Structure formats: structure tokens, C-alpha cells
Amino acid sequence: MAxxxxxxxxxxxxxxxxxxxxKFDKAMLARLACCLSLVLDGREVLPSxxxxxxxxxRSSLLGNDGPVIYALIAHVYEQPELPDETLFSNRSIxxxxxxxxxxxxxxxxxxxxxxxxxxxxxxxxxxxxxxQRESMGHGLELRMGRTLLDNQPVTVELNNTAQHANxxxxxxxxxxxxxxxxxxxxxxxxxxxxxxxxxxxxxxxKGDVVSNARFFDLAKVQAYRLLQGSQNLPINPFVLPxxxxxxxxxxxxxxxESFASINAKLGVVQRGVLTEAIRxxxxxxxxxATPYPDFHDIRAIVKAMYEDQGRNDDSLIEILRDxxxxxxxxxxxxxxxxxxxxxxxxxxxxVHAMPVLKELAAYLVIxxxxxxxxxxxxxxxxxxxxxIRTILVIDEAHNYLGQRNLFLxxxxxxxxxxxxxxxxxxxxxxxxxxxxxxxQELLEFAYLFQCDGVSxxxxxxxxxxxxxxxxxxxVEVARLEPGQVxxxxxDQIEGFVKFAAEVFYKNYGG
Numbered sequence: 001m002a003x004x005x006x007x008x009x010x011x012x013x014x015x016x017x018x019x020x021x022x023k024f025d026k027a028m029l030a031r032l033a034c035c036l037s038l039v040l041d042g043r044e045v046l047p048s049x050x051x052x053x054x055x056x057x058r059s060s061l062l063g064n065d066g067p068v069i070y071a072l073i074a075h076v077y078e079q080p081e082l083p084d085e086t087l088f089s090n091r092s093i094x095x096x097x098x099x100x101x102x103x104x105x106x107x108x109x110x111x112x113x114x115x116x117x118x119x120x121x122x123x124x125x126x127x128x129x130x131x132q133r134e135s136m137g138h139g140l141e142l143r144m145g146r147t148l149l150d151n152q153p154v155t156v157e158l159n160n161t162a163q164h165a166n167x168x169x170x171x172x173x174x175x176x177x178x179x180x181x182x183x184x185x186x187x188x189x190x191x192x193x194x195x196x197x198x199x200x201x202x203x204x205x206k207g208d209v210v211s212n213a214r215f216f217d218l219a220k221v222q223a224y225r226l227l228q229g230s231q232n233l234p235i236n237p238f239v240l241p242x243x244x245x246x247x248x249x250x251x252x253x254x255x256x257e258s259f260a261s262i263n264a265k266l267g268v269v270q271r272g273v274l275t276e277a278i279r280x281x282x283x284x285x286x287x288x289a290t291p292y293p294d295f296h297d298i299r300a301i302v303k304a305m306y307e308d309q310g311r312n313d314d315s316l317i318e319i320l321r322d323x324x325x326x327x328x329x330x331x332x333x334x335x336x337x338x339x340x341x342x343x344x345x346x347x348x349x350x351v352h353a354m355p356v357l358k359e360l361a362a363y364l365v366i367x368x369x370x371x372x373x374x375x376x377x378x379x380x381x382x383x384x385x386x387x388i389r390t391i392l393v394i395d396e397a398h399n400y401l402g403q404r405n406l407f408l409x410x411x412x413x414x415x416x417x418x419x420x421x422x423x424x425x426x427x428x429x430x431x432x433x434x435x436x437x438x439x440q441e442l443l444e445f446a447y448l449f450q451c452d453g454v455s456x457x458x459x460x461x462x463x464x465x466x467x468x469x470x471x472x473x474x475v476e477v478a479r480l481e482p483g484q485v486x487x488x489x490x491d492q493i494e495g496f497v498k499f500a501a502e503v504f505y506k507n508y509g510g
Contacts, residue, residue, distance in 0.1 A: 011102035012053030023241030027060035033101025048099035145499040173449025181503035205396035207352030252278035370407040379419025389419035397424040429458035465495040
């Protein structure tokens with residue numbers, strides 16, 4: 001069984017060109033070329049007899065999507081079972097379609113004036129499967145609850161750009177008042193209304209969602225339970241859009257700052273050591289099919305540096321030891337390839353069993369999400385409704401909001417045009433009053449369950465009401481019954497609205 005094939009020389013040149021221009025992974029581009037040719041050329045594809053290009057490994061090309069690609073080939077060729085050599089080898093269906101698909105990609109790229117945005121639009125318009133785009137630009141109208149005074153429905157259209165500056169949302173309240181059930185109902189509504197095209201990445205801090213089988217079934221969620229059995233998160237935080245020297249240097253410095261923002265014990269010297277170790281890790285893997293290190297690589301490099309300098313183990317070694325020994329992230333030698341894309345996956349990452357590193361694990365995934373988001377084209381807008389690609393959901397957000405997470409801040413600032421949204425669940429509006437970043441002014445939707453000790457200033461900022469109204473509400477917020485919510489009035493006529501929240505178990509069972 002072949003584990004690699006050689007593209008044609010022309011195909012390899014095209015893949016390298018597009019990798020530099022788009023910052024997409026080369027294997028992902030090869031997969032795109034293969035699928036595009038399957039759609040456009042089908043069984044009429046010409047055999048490719050040139051093997052002078054680059055090497056494509058089976059694991060890198062297929063990743064987690066192997067069954068889907070094999071199913072597509074079986075459908076096109078009307079043969080449910082094909083020999084492995086016919087599927088993947090130097091004289092295979094996949095080889096022929098990669099080489100022919102690269103010709104299509106290069107031709108379209110030239111026709112689009114080498115404009116990546118226009119090229120992606122051309123691809124989207126050319127390859128449209130049934131149901132794939134039916135909800136693009138459609139409104140996500142969510143029923144949030146009914147008013148307590150007159151039992152009128154409270155609804156919001158989450159992605160209506162004419163009504164809302166962004167789609168970021170926060171749910172606040174004491175434990176046990178209904179926040180999680182409200183959040184699960186909203187997420188399930190979004191998944192169903194978007195025909196499962198809007199995804200989310202949910203950080204479950206307490207572990208009270210991961211056991212909700214009904215939610216997982218309805219929302220089509222894949223769970224990753226960290227430190228529970230042998231399962232790790234098939235994400236490598238060191239994967240980059242490109243592996244030139246500048247990109248690697250910037251990423252190494254950012255990683256060191258990320259570690260320092262979580263652990264105050266990491267000083268200037270340790271950040272410098274970590275930066276150099278990460279650079280060395282990329283250098284060790286350069287020229288391979290997986291040109292990025294893992295945490296085992298970085299730990300070994302730092303350990304060797306310390307031994308050479310006669311230094312004792314310290315907090316940096318401790319963090320790297322935990323990251324590698326806890327087996328949290330993808331590592332070299334894993335049977336499956338790491339995820340290449342996060343914005344097209346619906347994941348719940350359960351971190352409740354981790355004694356340490358909860359925040360750092362989240363930070364590293366958020367960094368990866370931002371870097372992926374940064375190279376995406378703007379999400380489509382139709383009739384003032386912007387397509388939401390993915391939602392970053394942070395439970396128990398008060399554990400994260402105090403950190404100087406630059407990537408979270410960038411997602412909140414820049415995510416609107418990319419269709420990337422942040423949902424928070426936390427215990428109080430006070431959590432969003434951080435001196436280094438004004439989370440409150442960028443939260444378009446805010447829902448307050450029962451909270452204690454909320455400042456009038458926080459209420460004023462969250463609800464957009466007067467200072468007098470905020471002071472009057474301080475007592476009322478503290479006395480809300482479980483399931484009761486105060487939020488901004490959707491019609492903007494009143495300063496706020498008080499309603500009974502919709503909850504998951506009543507709407508969907510379970």
C-alpha cells in the first residue's frame with residue numbers, strides 16, 4: 001500500500017505558487033485540486049505520466065477526510081470498491097486528478113489577476129453541491145424568550161448587519177441560574193437554522209456540557225475530552241500558513257508571549273529561551289512532510305539548552321513537561337494527521353479534568369483560530385445578512401478575560417468581516433471591565449441572569465442605559481429568579497427588557 005505519490009512538475013510548481021500566494025497548506029491545496037477535477041473532469045480525466053514534481057503523503061493529503069474523498073471517487077466512477085493502488089499511487093485516480101486539478105486552479109488564478117479573494121469566489125461559485133450554500137446570507141433569527149410583563153416573544157436576528165454592529169454575545173449570571181441551558185439552546189438553533197454550516201468551538205470549563213448526548217446529537221458536535229483516556233486534541237499549535245523565516249520568527253515570539261501571559265513566573269530570559277527553542281524546532285523539521293515541531297520537540301530542545309548552560313529546571317520546563325506528558329495536542333507519530341482547518345469544524349473541548357494548563361490550552365487554540373481567520377476572505381453578505389462561519393464559545397469566561405490574550409482581542413476586533421464570532425458565558429458584568437481591553441463596547445448582545453455585586457457602571461455599559469436606570473437595576477438584577485433575564489431592548493425603544501429565557505431541555509428535550 002503506497003503511502004506517497006509524486007505530482008507532475010507543473011502541478012508541483014502550481015501548488016508552491018498557490019501556497020505562497022494564499023498561505024494555505026500545500027496538502028490542502030492538493031486535496032482541493034483533486035476534488036475540483038473530480039467534479040469538473042470526472043472519469044474523463046487524462047492520465048498523468050509526469051512524476052518529476054513534489055511528494056504528497058497519503059496522511060497529509062487525506063487527513064480526516066479520507067473516507068469522504070474515497071466516497072466521492074466511488075460515486076464519480078460508479079464503483080463502490082476500488083483497489084488501493086488504483087486509488088492512491090503514482091498511477092492512480094488521485095494522482096491524475098491532483099495534476100489536472102492544479103491546471104484548473106492555476107488557470108483560474110491567472111484569470112482572476114492573481115487576486116486571492118476573486119479566486120476563492122470563483123471556486124465557490126464553480127463547485128456548489130446541493131444544500132451547501134442554501135443558508136448563506138439568510139438571517140439567523142433566534143427566539144430568546146418571552147417578556148415577563150406581557151408574554152411577548154423576544155427575538156434577535158444575530159447576523160443582521162443593518163441592525164447590529166457585530167454578533168458577539170455574552171451571557172452572565174451566578175452558577176445554577178440557567179446560563180448553560182440558554183446557551184445550548186442558542187447554539188442548537190444556530191446550527192439547525194444554518195443547515196449546520198455555522199460551526200462552533202466550545203471550551204467546556206466545568207464539564208457539564210460534555211455529557212449532554214441530546215445536544216451533541218442535535219448540534220452534530222464532536223467532543224475532545226482532554227486528560228480523560230488516551231484521546232488528545234488533533235491540533236498542532238505550531239502549524240503555520242507559511243514556513244518562511246519571518247513567519248516562523250514572528251510566531252515563535254508570539255508563542256513565548258502567550259506562555260508568559262498565562263504564567264507570570266516566565267521572565268525575559270525564559271521567554272528568550274522558548275523563542276529560540278521554537279525556531280530550532282522548525283529548523284529540525286524543515287524539508288519534511290510535516291515542517292512543524294510538537295511540544296515533545298520543544299521540551300527536548302529546551303532541556304538540552306539548559307543542560308549546556310548548567311541551568312536547573314524551572315517553570316518553563318514544568319510547563320513544557322506538562323504539555324508533552326499530558327498528551328494534550330497532536331504529536332509526531334500520531335496515526336491521523338492534525339486538523340488543517342478549525343473554522344469548518346464543530347468541536348467541544350472539555351478541559352474540566354485538567355489540573356493545570358486549562359487557560360494555556362485555550363490560548364493556543366484561540367491563537368491557531370485567529371491565524372486561520374486572518375487569511376480567510378470576507379464572509380458573504382446578502383440582504384444585509386452576513387454568513388457566520390464559526391463561533392468561539394468560552395464557558396466560565398471570567399477565568400480567561402483577565403489574561404492579555406492578544407489573539408482573542410483580535411478575533412473580537414476583526415472577526416466581524418470574516419464571519420467569526422465570540423460567545424462568552426461568565427458570572428458577572430464586572431468580568432468585562434478590563435483596563436487593557438474594553439470587552440464591553442464590542443459586545444452587541446448581553447444577557448444578564450441573577451448576579452450579585454454588579455456595579456452600576458458595568459450595567460450602564462452592558463445595557464446602554466442611563467446611570468440612574470443602572471443604579472435602579474442593581475437590586476433588581478440581584479433578585480432575578482432562575483431563568484429570568486435582563487437585556488437591551490431589541491426594539492431600542494425601552495432601555496432594557498426583562499424576559500423568561502428559552503432553555504435547551506424544554507425546546508429540544510434531554
